[in-house]
Amino acid sequence: MSQVKVTVYTTKVCPYCVAAKQLLSRRGVTYEEVDVSDDHAKRQWLAETSGQRTVPQIFFGDRPIGGFSDLQQLDAESGLEAALVAASEA
Numbered sequence: 001m002s003q004v005k006v007t008v009y010t011t012k013v014c015p016y017c018v019a020a021k022q023l024l025s026r027r028g029v030t031y032e033e034v035d036v037s038d039d040h041a042k043r044q045w046l047a048e049t050s051g052q053r054t055v056p057q058i059f060f061g062d063r064p065i066g067g068f069s070d071l072q073q074l075d076a077e078s079g080l081e082a083a084l085v086a087a088s089e090a
Helices: 015-026 040-050 068-076 080-089
Strands: 006-010 032-035 057-060 063-066
Touching (some): 040 063, 057 080, 068 080
Parallel strands (some): 006 032
Antiparallel strands (some): 006 057, 057 063
């Protein structure tokens, strides 16, 4: 699978963050986790960049793809690999 940098913004107590990381791991996707629990500035940047205040927020390269439900939907529609490839070619 072509690999673009995948970043998962999380907090310490977030079951959806755990689920997103598990899904990525099951699919063999390497990711960087950024804990924003105690980082107000990073959370503000994340909300401005992604348009969402919730975590996890998942980025393929510089492109926000959404949270766990968005990742799960991509995976269910067999679009996860295609989205990673498209992001790596952008």
